[in-house]
Each structure stands twice: as C-alpha cells, then as structure tokens.
Amino acid sequence: MKVEKKSPKKPLVFYYLIAMAVLMLLNALVFPALLSTPITDVSYDEFLTMVGNQQINEVAIETDQIAFTTIDLEGNTQVYRTGKMDDDGLVDRLYASGVKFASAIPTQESPIITFLMSWVFPILFFVVIGQLMGKMMSKRMGGNAMQFGKSNAKVYIESTTGKTFADVAGQDEAKEALTEIVDFLHNPKKYASIGATLPKGALLVGPPGTGKTLLAKAVAGEAKVPFFSISGSEFVEMFVGMGAAKVRDLFKQAAEKAPCIVFIDEIDTIGKKRDNGSGIGGNDEREQTLNQLLSEMDGFDGTKGVVILAATNRPESLDKALLRPGRFDRRIPVELPDLAGRIAVLKVHSVDVKMDSDIDFDTIGRATSGASGAELANIINEAALRAVRLGRQSVSQMDLEESVEVVIAGYQRKGAMINEREKRIIAYHEIGHALVSARLKDASPVHKITIIPRTSGALGYTMQIDEEERVLMSKDDMLSQIITLTGGRAAEEIVFNSITTGASNDIEKATKTARAMITRYGMSEQFGMIALETVTNPYLSADSSLMCSAEMAAKVDAEVQSMIHGAHDKARESLLEDRALMDVLAEYLLDKETITGVEFMEILNREDAKKLLAPQETLV
Numbered sequence: 336m337k338v339e340k341k342s343p344k345k346p347l348v349f350y351y352l353i354a355m356a357v358l359m360l361l362n363a364l365v366f367p368a369l370l371s372t373p374i375t376d377v378s379y380d381e382f383l384t385m386v387g388n389q390q391i392n393e394v395a396i397e398t399d400q401i402a403f404t405t406i407d408l409e410g411n412t413q414v415y416r417t418g419k420m421d422d423d424g425l426v427d428r429l430y431a432s433g434v435k436f437a438s439a440i441p442t443q444e445s446p447i448i449t450f451l452m453s454w455v456f457p458i459l460f461f462v463v464i465g466q467l468m469g470k471m472m473s474k475r476m477g478g479n480a481m482q483f484g485k486s487n488a489k490v491y492i493e494s495t496t497g498k499t500f501a502d503v504a505g506q507d508e509a510k511e512a513l514t515e516i517v518d519f520l521h522n523p524k525k526y527a528s529i530g531a532t533l534p535k536g537a538l539l540v541g542p543p544g545t546g547k548t549l550l551a552k553a554v555a556g557e558a559k560v561p562f563f564s565i566s567g568s569e570f571v572e573m574f575v576g577m578g579a580a581k582v583r584d585l586f587k588q589a590a591e592k593a594p595c596i597v598f599i600d601e602i603d604t605i606g607k608k609r610d611n612g613s614g615i616g617g618n619d620e621r622e623q624t625l626n627q628l629l630s631e632m633d634g635f636d637g638t639k640g641v642v643i644l645a646a647t648n649r650p651e652s653l654d655k656a657l658l659r660p661g662r663f664d665r666r667i668p669v670e671l672p673d674l675a676g677r678i679a680v681l682k683v684h685s686v687d688v689k690m691d692s693d694i695d696f697d698t699i700g701r702a703t704s705g706a707s708g709a710e711l712a713n714i715i716n717e718a719a720l721r722a723v724r725l726g727r728q729s730v731s732q733m734d735l736e737e738s739v740e741v742v743i744a745g746y747q748r749k750g751a752m753i754n755e756r757e758k759r760i761i762a763y764h765e766i767g768h769a770l771v772s773a774r775l776k777d778a779s780p781v782h783k784i785t786i787i788p789r790t791s792g793a794l795g796y797t798m799q800i801d802e803e804e805r806v807l808m809s810k811d812d813m814l815s816q817i818i819t820l821t822g823g824r825a826a827e828e829i830v831f832n833s834i835t836t837g838a839s840n841d842i843e844k845a846t847k848t849a850r851a852m853i854t855r856y857g858m859s860e861q862f863g864m865i866a867l868e869t870v871t872n873p874y875l876s877a878d879s880s881l882m883c884s885a886e887m888a889a890k891v892d893a894e895v896q897s898m899i900h901g902a903h904d905k906a907r908e909s910l911l912e913d914r915a916l917m918d919v920l921a922e923y924l925l926d927k928e929t930i931t932g933v934e935f936m937e938i939l940n941r942e943d944a945k946k947l948l949a950p951q952e953t954l955v
C-alpha cells in the first residue's frame with residue numbers, strides 16, 4: 336500500500352506574477368541605487384558660492400543645465416547639478432577659480448547601464464524564468480514533454496533503502512533464497528577469488544502485493560548497497576528506441592555504482608514471449624527493449640556485483656530467453672501469506688501504530704484468509720484512520736474488524752437509501768446463507784452477519800471464519816461451500832416467492848467452485864481423476880483453459896449445472912425446516928443490522944431448545 340502525498344500545485348501564472356513583481360522592484364529601487372553615482376541638485380546661489388570657494392573640480396555647461404563635480408578631502412568625486420541662468424560673466428569667473436571644463440558630466444546612468452537595465456536584464460530574466468517554467472512543466476507532464484531523442488532513464492538512487500529483512504514478515508523461504516545474494520553483495524571479492532559467479536538475476540514470482548518490491552529493497556538494505564528501481568512499463572516509451580536507450584543507461588549507471596541492486600518491477604511488460612506472427616509493426620519497440628536487456632545482461636561482468644532482481648505475477652508469459660542460465664535463472668516464489676504469515680504482517684505494521692492492549696490478531700488473521708501483505712498493511716492503516724475519525728487515542732479491535740470489511744468488501748455506504756422491503760430481502764438472504772451453513776457439519780462457523788451495504792456493491796455480508804488454517808479442502812467442504820452460497824437465493828424464494836439480482840456474486844462463486852471441483856480436482860463421479868482444465872497462471876486463478884473436446888466440455892457444463900441444482904435443493908430443504916427460525920433471526924438482524932456469530936448461535940440454540948420442548952408442552 337502506498338500513501339502518496341501531493342502538495343497542492345499553484346498555477347504557473349502565480350509564479351509568473353511573482354517574477355514580474357520582483358523584476359519591477361529591482362528596476363525601480365535596487366538597480367539605480369547600485370549602478371549610478373548619486374547626483375545632488377543644488378541652487379544657483381550655492382553653485383556660485385562653491386565657485387567662489389574654489390571647491391569645483393570640473394564643470395560642464397549643457398544646453399539646459401550645469402553639471403559639476405567636487406572632490407572632497409578623501410578624494411571622492413561628488414556630482415552636482417543646477418539650473419542654467421542668464422549669467423554672462425560665469426565663464427570668466429569659472430576660469431578665474433581654476434576649474435576644468437568638461438564636455439559632459441554624466442548626470443544620468445551611462446547609456447550602457449541604461450541599455451543593460453532596460454533590455455539585457457529583463458530579457459535574461461525572462462529567459463531564466465522561461466527555462467524554470469519549462470522544467471516545471473515537463474516534470475508535471477511526466478518528464479518526457481520536451482526532450483526528444485534523449486533518454487532520461489528514471490532511475491532512483493537510494494543509497495540506503497532503509498528496509499531490512501526484519502521489515503518483511505513471513506516469506507521465510509524467499510528470504511533464505513536471497514541471503515546468498517546479500518552475502519555476495521557484501522563481499523563480491525570472496526566469490527570472485529574462488530571463481531564463483533553468482534546468478535546475475537533472480538526472478539521474484541508471486542501475486543500482487545505480496546512484498547516483492549519490499550524484499551528487493553530489503554536485499555539492498557541488508558547488503559547496504561544502492562538500489563536502482565524501474566518498472567517494466569517505463570521502458571515502453573512513446574518514441575521507438577527509447578526503451579532500449581533506457582536499458583543501456585540503466586546498466587551504465589548500475590555498473591558505475593556496483594555493487595548494487597537493480598530492481599525491474601513488472602518485467603512481463605517488456606519480457607513477454609516474442610511471437611513472430613504479430614503482424615505489421617507489432618511490438619517492435621518492446622522487442623528491441625527486451626533484446627537490449629538480454630544483451631546487457633549477457634555483457635556485464637558477473638563478478639562486479641550488480642544483481643538484477645525482477646518481479647512478475649505472470650511468470651508463464653515470460654520469454655524463455657530471459658530465463659536462460661546467466662540471466663534470470665533463479666526463481667524465488669513469493670506467495671500469499673498463510674495464517675501465521677498474515678498475523679506476522681499485521682504485527683509488523685502495528686509496530687508504529689498505537690493499539691489497545693487487548694488486540695486479538697489471531698481473529699483478524701483468520702478473517703483475512705487470501706489477503707495479500709499489502710491488503711493487510713492497508714487494514715492496519717484503515718483501522719488507524721477510523722480510530723482518528725472517532726476521536727480515539729488508540730486502535731481498538733472494533734476498528735480492525737471494521738477495516739477488514741472496508742478493505743475486503745469496500746467502504747460502508749453511509750446513508751445509502753434502501754427501502755424497507757429491500758432491506759427485508761437482504762436480511763433474509765444473509766440469514767439464509769448463515770442458517771444453511773450452520774446446519775452443515777463441514778461449513779466454517781459464522782463470524783458476523785451484516786446488512787450494512789458497502790460501496791463495492793455488496794448489500795449484505797456474511798463472514799465465515801475457519802477455526803484453523805486449511806491447506807486441503809475435502810469434497811464435502813467444497814460442497815458445503817456451494818450449498819451455503821445457494822442459501823441466500825433459496826431464502827429469498829421461500830420467503831418472498833421471488834428472486835432478485837442480489838445473488839449474482841454467490842452464483843458466480845458457486846459456479847467457479849463447482850467447475851474447479853469437476854475439471855481440476857477430480858471430485859465428480861462422472862469424470863473422476865481427469866484434468867479437464869489447466870491453470871495457466873497459478874497466481875491469477877481466473878486464467879485457466881479447457882483441455883478437452885467440445886463434447887466433453889458440454890458434459891462438464893451439464894455436470895456443473897446438476898451439482899449446483901443439487902446444492903440449491905439441499906439449501907431449500909434445510910431452510911424450509913427452519914422456516915420459523917429464519918423469521919426470528921431475520922427480525923433480529925433487521926433490528927441490529929450487524930450481529931456477531933455468537934449472537935447468531937445463541938438465538939439458534941435457544942430456538943432449537945424451544946422446538947425440542949414444544950411437543951412435550953402440548954402433551955401436558
């Protein structure tokens with residue numbers, strides 16, 4: 336999770352106006368004082384007195400004024416000016432007092448200075464301002480606006496990233512794989528003297544937000560070497576040839592700073608498989624960039640201590656050439672954290688946050704199965720923000736639980752208008768899920784039910800939490816999941832005798848699960864252990880492709896259909912038996928809007944007990 340701070344930007348006009356004001360001020364006050372000798376205006380009388388006292392050194396009689404200078408005891412020249420009078424004897428008297436006659440005495444700034452002041456300075460000034468503004472503009476436009484043909488590899492040099500392995504929670508295998516690289520960077524000579532070359536590159540492979548960038552930074556931090564980072568997408572430029580030039584620049588800079596780490600994020604954007612039939616022009620630019628990268632990697636000396644780490648979440652799409660020995664021949668998996676890992680990430684990010692003393696990280700860890708490190712970091716931050724919003728001094732368990740929902744299910748939609756009838760439908764829908772699940776022996780217990788809508792579009796939400804982390808799911812577990820998913824729609828049908836769009840997400844999930852059971856996990860009787868689908872990308876599970884004939888595919892569809900039908904029927908049956916209980920629970924939920932799993936089970940057990948007692952009561 337990244338927090339970006341942006342200072343509000345003032346319009347360029349603002350800077351322009353400031354510049355103008357400064358220039359005017361200089362022109363009016365500062366320059367004249369600096370550049371010209373001060374001139375004193377005196378009366379004609381005073382002039383004559385000074386002539387009489389033989390104080391005058393030089394005099395110039397001009398058409399409309401008389402200018403003259405004196406020299407004081409310290410030898411400084413002082414310039415005076417007086418008006419011209421009709422005075423015939425003046426020249427004789429001046430002669431008599433022994434002054435020198437000059438053709439002109441500059442009583443204004445010299446023409447050169449005037450020229451400088453009125454022309455050269457302003458022009459210079461505006462040229463400088465213009466350049467500054469140009470730089471600012473191009474910065475705003477991403478740095479590429481006005482520089483044609485020059486590669487400006489956006490390379491960040493962070494002499495110390497400040498991250499260490501201690502900042503990375505969990506990911507022990509990845510850390511272990513990277514310690515050798517750290518050691519190598521610490522002491523390249525040790526390896527060189529034996530003749531060992533470490534791999535030049537390692538590929539960090541895993542889903543988004545699992546800490547690949549963080550790990551790369553930690554390697555640099557541990558080894559105390561500079562960290563260069565660039566994203567694959569930055570290589571793909573608007574001008575052909577720029578990408579390759581950037582690669583060259585990057586490697587040149589890295590070689591100068593060795594030992595160091597070069598981190599290329601999203602390497603798949605440039606390292607995609609090169610397909611030859613890509614048509615006209617195709618991906619020339621990308622291919623050039625990739626070729627440049629390959630040749631740079633082959634070219635540099637592996638003993639120098641430049642290690643290239645790259646990250647991707649689509650390893651299968653990478654060009655094989657990138658994975659050859661001497662290139663990215665090490666692959667380091669960075670997986671989504673398991674329960675222990677999630678708790679560790681939560682704790683690492685809580686270090687700088689004030690927390691209540693009774694925080695139960697275990698519950699939060701259980702509720703966030705499948706969340707990435709980045710999402711977990713975000714959960715802590717959201718919880719802290721919520722605590723501030725509510726004017727509290729530290730983060731409470733409530734804040735954390737609420738923020739789990741915020742991060743996983745979107746923000747609470749405050750004041751969203753939902754009419755009473757819709758609210759009833761949503762309540763019954765959610766109770767349907769929970770109640771069906773409670774009656775199944777393999778389902779995860781209900782942790783929380785809410786009918787407070789989220790901005791993500793979810794209108795209600797039933798949170799189930801496994802008692803323990805599961806690595807394996809049995810066929811029964813998966814069937815229970817599907818039955819629970821159909822419970823929402825089944826409740827709507829039973830109570831309102833109509834169906835709504837509210838179940839779309841459930842339907843999608845149920846279908847996916849059923850399909851996976853049949854095509855990938857060999858859990859259907861009809862097909863048995865036959866792989867009908869392959870997952871082309873283990874990190875983006877949506878990427879899978881059929882690997883069977885069309886007839887087989889049709890049969891798979893039919894099987895999915897019957898599996899979901901069966902589940903739906905089971906859910907209906909179960910809910911019909913609990914029809915009265917459903918009303919009690921739904922009313923309670925409508926009233927409270929959010930209820931905990933404990934409250935839910937209390938009501939369930941109470942009503943069950945009543946039901947058991949009921950027949951005996953009638954007997955009496």
Ligand code: ADP
Pocket residue numbers: 336502503504505506542543544545546547548549550646680683707708709710712
């Ligand atoms: P990736 O590069 O895999 O997409 P990042 O390294 O950018 O993921 O992770 C984003 C943020 O998520 C990190 O800055 C960190 O705050 C948090 N994070 C992810 N994984 C971990 C982890 N294992 N330990 C601690 N924080 C993590």
Ligand code: ZN
Pocket residue numbers: 764768823824837838841
């Ligand atoms: Zn539902």
